[in-house]
Amino acid sequence: MGKTGTNPKAILDLDRIVHEPARLAILTVLASAEEVAFLFLQRVTGLSKGNLSSHTQKLEGAGYLETVKAFQGRIPVTSFRITEDGRTALRAYHQQLRALLPKEGKP
Amino acid sequence: MGKTGTNPKAILDLDRIVHEPARLAILTVLASAEEVAFLFLQRVTGLSKGNLSSHTQKLEGAGYLETVKAFQGRIPVTSFRITEDGRTALRAYHQQLRALLPKEGKP
DNA sequence: GAAACAAGTTTGTATTGCAAACTTGTTTTG
DNA sequence: CAAAACAAGTTTGCAATACAAACTTGTTTC
Numbered sequence: 001m002g003k004t005g006t007n008p009k010a011i012l013d014l015d016r017i018v019h020e021p022a023r024l025a026i027l028t029v030l031a032s033a034e035e036v037a038f039l040f041l042q043r044v045t046g047l048s049k050g051n052l053s054s055h056t057q058k059l060e061g062a063g064y065l066e067t068v069k070a071f072q073g074r075i076p077v078t079s080f081r082i083t084e085d086g087r088t089a090l091r092a093y094h095q096q097l098r099a100l101l102p103k104e105g106k107p
Numbered sequence: 108m109g110k111t112g113t114n115p116k117a118i119l120d121l122d123r124i125v126h127e128p129a130r131l132a133i134l135t136v137l138a139s140a141e142e143v144a145f146l147f148l149q150r151v152t153g154l155s156k157g158n159l160s161s162h163t164q165k166l167e168g169a170g171y172l173e174t175v176k177a178f179q180g181r182i183p184v185t186s187f188r189i190t191e192d193g194r195t196a197l198r199a200y201h202q203q204l205r206a207l208l209p210k211e212g213k214p
Numbered sequence: 215g216a217a218a219c220a221a222g223t224t225t226g227t228a229t230t231g232c233a234a235a236c237t238t239g240t241t242t243t244g
Numbered sequence: 245c246a247a248a249a250c251a252a253g254t255t256t257g258c259a260a261t262a263c264a265a266a267c268t269t270g271t272t273t274c
Contacts, residue, residue: 008132009153019128022231025115028207038253046116050233053254058230075240076252097204098211100135129262145222157264160223165261182271183221 006100017062018093022047022055027090030065030082038078056080064089113207124169125200129154129162134197137172137189145185163187171196 018024025045030036042052059065064086068079082090125131132152137143149159166172171193175186189197 006135008136008151011128011132011135012153014128016128019126020231021118021121021123021126024207025118028113028118029115039251044115046119048233049253050235050255051231054231057254076238078253094208097208100131101201101204101208104205127262146220155264156222157224157266158262161262164223183269185222 010096011100014096015089015093017058017064018089020055022051023059024093026052026055026059026080027064027082027086030080031087031090035068035079035081038080041080059086062086062089117203118207121203122196122200124165124171125196127162129158130166131200133159133162133166133187134171134189134193137187138194138197142175142186142188145187148187166193169193169196 018027022045025047026041029041029044038052038056041047041056042049045052047055056065056067060067062085063083065080065082068081070077070079125134129152132154133148136148136151145159145163148154148163149156152159154162163172163174167174169192170190172187172189175188177184177186
């Protein structure tokens with residue numbers, strides 16, 4: 001009896017900021033560390049610098065992360081931290097995905 | 108111990124055809140029925156006609172569904188069926204999502 | 215038979231995602 | 245020590261979307 005099907009309209013409500021794979025990757029990394037440096041984030045996601053830059057800007061615009069600019073000696077280092085809003089959005093997104101996934105082992 | 112984090116690069120490999128919410132909604136509906144009429148699909152997804160038309164065309168181009176044009180009496184009725192490839196792609200997508208979701212009840 | 219309606223498709227536009235080119239500063243080297 | 249190479253990011257330009265408004269073709273209704 002368990003109709004698995006979520007209401008298809010709910011799928012259209014997914015947070016597009018989070019849904020974009022590059023940004024989901026970024027948020028996923030940020031969620032597991034206190035602060036992450038630009039170059040580390042680039043290596044671990046495999047994104048190009050330009051791409052990473054614009055996606056982090058978008059995430060910052062959405063209030064999902066904050067940018068920390070500092071100096072390591074005399075070279076500039078940009079790092080990111082996920083915000084509370086970002087964490088909340090990511091969790092909400094995960095919940096939405098869970099809701100739309102069929103229970104493991106459907107025909 | 109249990110590092111939940113999937114490799115972030117894997118997130119970038121998500122099938123973009125399926126990942127788009129409108130198309131995911133469409134495929135989800137199609138996967139649960141043998142054949143679905145255009146207008147029914149429109150009502151259940153909430154998509155506009157134009158939108159639905161172009162997304163189904165894209166899915167057809169990808170080989171994920173097939174279009175069936177018929178007549179109900181004398182009015183034309185367009186319906187869709189998911190293909191084997193479509194079903195495979197949807198299942199693969201579900202697997203990828205499961206892999207990146209943290210186990211229920213993380214801090 | 216003209217006017218409203220139905221079922222889809224095509225067209226136009228604004229938004230994106232992406233990488234190449236640029237900027238600013240630092241290190242290396244001839 | 246000047247110039248060339250390099251590093252860290254950002255901005256710019258372009259191709260690909262996603263979306264809805266306008267159009268097309270055919271059918272009822274009045």
